Amino acid sequence: MAGPALIRAFRTLRPATLAVVSGRLPVQPVPSPTSCALFPVWRTCRVRTLQVCSALYAGHNKWSKVKHIKGPKDEARAKMFMKFGMLIRIAVKEGGSNPDLNLNLAQILEQCRSKNMPKASVDAAIKSAAKPTSQHMFEARGPGGCLLLIEVLTDNNSRTNQDMKRMLARNGGMLSDGARHNFNRRGVVVVPGQNITAERALELAIEAGAEDVQEAEDEEEKPLLKFICDMTDLNKVRTSLKELGIQITSAGLEFVPRNYTSLDQDQMESASTLIEILTDCPDVVRVWDNIQADS
DSSP: OHHHHHHHHHHHHSOSSOOOOTTBOOOOOOOOGGGTTTSOGGGOOOOOOOBOOGGGGTTHHHHHHIIIIIHHHHHHHHHHHHHHHHHHHHHHHHHOSOTTTOHHHHHHHHHHHHTTOOHHHHHHHHHHTTSOOEEEEEEEEOGGGOEEEEEEEESOHHHHHHHHHHHHHHTTOEEOTTGGGGEEEEEEEEEEOTTOOHHHHHHHHHHHTOSEEEEEEOTTOOEEEEEEEOGGGHHHHHHHHHHTTOOOOEEEEEEEESSOEEEOHHHHHHHHHHHHHHHHSTTEEEEEEOEEEOO
16 A cells, blocks of 8 residues: 555654754654655655854954954054145155154154154155155034134145035035144154152143143043244254153144133034044044133
8 A cells, every 4th residue: 555655665764763953943844644645755864953153153242342442443543644744744844854853754754753653654655755745734514613724735725625615615614724823843852741740740841841731632532741942943842751750642843722622512512523523534634622611
């Protein structure tokens, strides 16, 4: 008869035992002989087992760290080196490629070394100073009436002008002639301010020959002290502070505001967003402002 013969054929195809593998999903049950009429042998298929174990997820946390920690750090580091490269090119254009004869270049190169900028990148920036580029200073007014000076180095003036106008218009700012009159170009020596009181900072300024000292913060909100001096006295003030045992963070020429604009919390957030967008622009070297937080 067809029925018993079919059952015998099915039993010869079935494995004698089902191996149970640790960590695998259970194998689907094989149809019973009574249901073989509904599921003929030639239409049945083997069921693949799916292995589920912790090894499948190995590397997930590592990739998260790379993406969310190392990635942003590498990106910030690359941007910092790019800005240093632009500063080097400007310094070479203004005073030549010899650091012994170009004090501004010497100060920038020292900052590059302190930030571990590769020597190959420094050399490439010095050589690229010979390329045809133009330096400009855009004067602007930002949220709350704050004043901005935007230093750019570009090989396409038309593109950069359009980018500046677009970024300012979209973020509560506009070009404003005359903003530069509110700034003086001075020598600035920056030192860590964690362990220096205001009284001691004034004493150091007098001893080093600086005209003024201002409190500031870095990107990580750590306190800094800026010793302001005449451009010609920059190296003298830097050397004096170093001889007094003060660690130097940076030294160079900056635009220091004559008067400051006080902003409330909302205006401060809008201005910070605008400055961040401007700074991220590949053509922008530095952005100076006269913003003072509303206390």
